[in-house]
Amino acid sequence: MIKKKICLIGAYAVGKTSLVRRFVSGIFSDNYLTTVGVKIDQRTVSVDDREVRLMIWDLAGRDEFQAVQKSYLRGSSAFLYVIDGTRRETLDAVREEMAEIAAEYPRMTSALLVNKHDLVDDWEITEDLLAPFRQAGFLVLSTSAKTGENVAEAFDEMARRMLGDDAGAQEN
Amino acid sequence: MSEASDSAIRGQALNAMGVLVLSRQEHGEFVEIDPVPAWWKTVFGSAAEFRGRSPFLEDFAEGAAAEFWDSADEGEGTLPSGIWEETTGETVSGRYFFEAIAGRGSGGESFLMVMPADDRWQREQGFTQNAHDQSLGKRRLVKELEKKQILLQCIMHDLGNPLSTVLMNLQHIGRQLDDHDKVLRPAVRRAVVQAERQRELIRSIAQVFAADLVGASHSGDPGAEISVNLMSVAAETIAACAQAAAERGVTLCPFFSGRLFVVGEPLPLSRILENLLINAIRHSSQGGQVTIAFEEEERFAICRIEDGGPGIDESVIDRLFQPFSQGGDMPGQSGLGLYFCRMTIEMWGGSIVGSNRPEGGACFEFRLPLAISANASGKSNGEAETSS
Numbered sequence: 001m002i003k004k005k006i007c008l009i010g011a012y013a014v015g016k017t018s019l020v021r022r023f024v025s026g027i028f029s030d031n032y033l034t035t036v037g038v039k040i041d042q043r044t045v046s047v048d049d050r051e052v053r054l055m056i057w058d059l060a061g062r063d064e065f066q067a068v069q070k071s072y073l074r075g076s077s078a079f080l081y082v083i084d085g086t087r088r089e090t091l092d093a094v095r096e097e098m099a100e101i102a103a104e105y106p107r108m109t110s111a112l113l114v115n116k117h118d119l120v121d122d123w124e125i126t127e128d129l130l131a132p133f134r135q136a137g138f139l140v141l142s143t144s145a146k147t148g149e150n151v152a153e154a155f156d157e158m159a160r161r162m163l164g165d166d167a168g169a170q171e172n
Numbered sequence: 173m174s175e176a177s178d179s180a181i182r183g184q185a186l187n188a189m190g191v192l193v194l195s196r197q198e199h200g201e202f203v204e205i206d207p208v209p210a211w212w213k214t215v216f217g218s219a220a221e222f223r224g225r226s227p228f229l230e231d232f233a234e235g236a237a238a239e240f241w242d243s244a245d246e247g248e249g250t251l252p253s254g255i256w257e258e259t260t261g262e263t264v265s266g267r268y269f270f271e272a273i274a275g276r277g278s279g280g281e282s283f284l285m286v287m288p289a290d291d292r293w294q295r296e297q298g299f300t301q302n303a304h305d306q307s308l309g310k311r312r313l314v315k316e317l318e319k320k321q322i323l324l325q326c327i328m329h330d331l332g333n334p335l336s337t338v339l340m341n342l343q344h345i346g347r348q349l350d351d352h353d354k355v356l357r358p359a360v361r362r363a364v365v366q367a368e369r370q371r372e373l374i375r376s377i378a379q380v381f382a383a384d385l386v387g388a389s390h391s392g393d394p395g396a397e398i399s400v401n402l403m404s405v406a407a408e409t410i411a412a413c414a415q416a417a418a419e420r421g422v423t424l425c426p427f428f429s430g431r432l433f434v435v436g437e438p439l440p441l442s443r444i445l446e447n448l449l450i451n452a453i454r455h456s457s458q459g460g461q462v463t464i465a466f467e468e469e470e471r472f473a474i475c476r477i478e479d480g481g482p483g484i485d486e487s488v489i490d491r492l493f494q495p496f497s498q499g500g501d502m503p504g505q506s507g508l509g510l511y512f513c514r515m516t517i518e519m520w521g522g523s524i525v526g527s528n529r530p531e532g533g534a535c536f537e538f539r540l541p542l543a544i545s546a547n548a549s550g551k552s553n554g555e556a557e558t559s560s
Contacts, residue, residue, distance in 0.1 A: 032304075032308075033301070034304045036297045037255030037256050038256040038257070039257040040227045040256070042227070063303070063307075069254055075231060087311070
């Protein structure tokens with residue numbers, strides 16, 4: 001079976017762990033329990049009749065005390081950047097993170113998930129703020145770990161793109 | 173001490189600490205060094221099985237650690253993995269936290285230490301959770317205050333604008349009326365007075381709640397020190413209240429001391445002094461005196477305003493500084509003046525009290541922290557300053 005490593009990156013409390021729990025276990029809790037260190041979950045998805053085991057690395061959110069440990073990113077096939085639609089500053093934080101990571105992994109399959117779409121009335125992230133990411137080729141999706149909106153779609157699409165990258169690499 | 177006894181001591185120490193040591197062999201495979209803790213078998217199986225059971229440890233051992241072991245840089249050293257979480261499925265259910273350290277001995281030997289990190293995780297998680305909760309809570313509060321500020325502005329706008337139009341039209345009607353009109357002219361005058369009172373009430377409410385909201389959003393943030401010369405503001409405010417005192421036949425007796433910089437801002441401070449002075453004037457009888465005294469006590473400046481009136485009704489003295497509380501029979505007052513004083517003074521780190529004087533009359537005393545930097549820098553112009 002093909003194994004692919006995906007890392008979730010983003011500021012604290014944007015919902016990275018909740019997205020993984022929703023995708024892997026189909027559950028959601030409103031209680032916020034901050035992640036310390038790393039937790040790896042797995043789920044197998046099908047892409048065009050091929051099975052792909054996604055190794056999902058849920059990394060502790062960046063804050064004033066800690067940045068993402070870059071060694072955790074080694075061997076990744078995709079990065080899922082996650083921001084909280086209700087907190088504009090999480091976009092600024094992820095931009096910084098992207099700039100640092102892109103220097104080391106310039107062509108990585110990446111997506112930007114704007115989470116907490118169930119709270120869309122309180123969103124501070126507008127479409128014009130996301131346009132540059134779309135233009136740069138990012139898959140940009142509004143997600144909700146609470147309702148499940150676009151969660152499986154995001155991981156499935158990443159799996160598809162990772163396999164596409166492999167095919168492209170083989171053709172070259 | 174023999175090599176065998178050294179090894180036994182090391183083994184006992186590792187056992188006591190619950191640390192597993194794996195020795196890395198020539199081709200990258202690992203061998204467990206005795207003693208092997210019980211958790212290793214439960215969670216990771218064995219040196220041959222751990223890769224299949226723990227994607228993290230596999231990733232670390234074959235990635236960052238392998239690079240560290242194989243690096244050209246010879247010599248002793250260690251590389252920590254950071255904390256990670258393992259969950260066991262079928263046989264034992266639970267969450268476990270571990271950390272690993274890749275090490276290189278002086279003889280070039282490579283080893284991997286794995287140890288439980290539940291205690292460390294608990295400490296770090298507690299600390300980080302607390303910091304994040306506080307940060308998110310503060311953010312929520314600021315957002316809530318922003319919404320209230322906007323709501324307040326809308327309410328003030330919607331109340332104030334029609335009132336201004338009413339007032340303007342009443343004044344216009346008043347100007348058009350004959351001086352000898354004994355019916356309409358007094359009626360218009362009464363309407364103007366009521367409208368102006370209403371406008372004053374709106375202004376008071378706006379000021380009080382704006383100060384309340386700003387105060388709450390600034391609380392806990394030491395930020396920049398704002399300072400103002402209390403003497404200078406008091407002199408200006410006393411001069412501004414002189415007319416009102418003269419009209420009631422009350423004498424204002426200030427006892428100024430030298431320059432006194434306190435934490436605060438000129439306009440709200442002036443409003444505080446005005447509130448207290450007008451209160452004292454209103455409660456003084458014809459020929460009475462209102463004294464205003466200043467002193468310095470430790471790190472505070474004290475301003476004391478005393479009158480010879482009937483004093484504060486004992487039944488309201490405890491809630492004197494609550495919103496909509498009135499100290500006596502004062503028609504037309506909003507009951508927000510003293511609340512505004514308290515909110516603003518407390519926002520600056522001070523306090524205010526009201527009491528009855530033994531010799532009769534009321535005494536209002538507020539304390540404000542001395543602005544250390546401004547007093548030390550010898551500012552003499554009485555202007556407010558902001559220093560970080």
